[in-house]
Amino acid sequence: MTPVIRARGLVKDYGPVRALRGVDLEVHPGEVFGFLGPNGAGKSTTIRLLVDLLRPTAGTVEVFGLTPAAGGAELRMRIGYLPGELAFPARLDAGEYLRHLAALRGGRGRPRIDELAQRFSLDLSRPLQALSKGNRQKVGLVQAFMHEPDLLVLDEPTSGLDPLLQREFRLLAQKSVARGATLFLSSHMLGEVEEVAGRVAIIREGRVVDVDDVRALRARAGQQVLLRFAEPVSLAEFDSLPGVQDAVLDPSDGVSLSCLLRGDPMPLLLAAARHRVVRWQVQDRELEDLFLDFYRAPDRTPPRDSATSGPAGTETGTETGTEKEAAR
């Protein structure tokens, strides 16, 4: 099956600034694909290449098997695009603007404007220039979704939306997937993508450093373990165990050990069981922590198979559950 999005070795320079350094991506039909990275990582640049607002310096990008330049207006019609920075024309109100866009699309989407505006509590009679950030975002979302495109490319879609409207966005995203659409959404907030995405790519300094199932990523983020023993123990018993990282023994008492556990909990459990354990606290790390691992020290992040048994994209939820139970 032709991927909906395929990028190979995408490079983009803005003058002397190399924004993308060889981005590879493949997004399949019907996926909700999260594109995560910190500010300046290259998310918006990649997205603008997908929708033909920019052309690559090197490498290739295809959407529905066509380069965005070759796909032209017909391809653009199949895409709903929410830019990261919304620029609206002066002197129009929200309704006039959306109806104008619908007219440019041959009338497609016009019947859905009112329904979507209602969903997002958007007052269509308000002048665009007078809209708050959140209301501007609603206009951006309505224009992206209204013509029921096959692909939605959304740059930070929930930016500026309150939790209730974020929920509306997720429901709309789910509805779009149910009718067969593919979603590509960028974010610097992992929690936001985790709610809707199946697979996630992490981009850092212009390169995709990881692509994985969201749940597998969560498993790889690992768990923070806190142990308290009845009598002093030695750090050497724990700090080189498989799956154990960053082990620290509180020097003031010699009985409180904290560490990061990734993967099989048994070596740590067995080592701990040689002593009398009086406290055993395990906390799932958030995807944010994994993200920070990439951001701060990419070499420290373990390869996939040290924490999950399956290849990328396989279901690891059960395994994680087992890990948690064993750890408890």
Ligand SMILES: Nc1ncnc2c1ncn2[C@@H]1O[C@H](COP(=O)(O)OP(=O)(O)OP(=O)(O)O)[C@@H](O)[C@H]1O
């Ligand atoms: N028009 C431009 N001219 C020069 N440099 C640019 C331009 N647009 C982006 N850049 C640079 O390219 C790099 C990638 O920027 P990009 O906007 O794609 O990142 P991003 O991941 O979308 O970040 P953010 O979350 O802050 O929007 C950054 O170093 C940025 O400063």
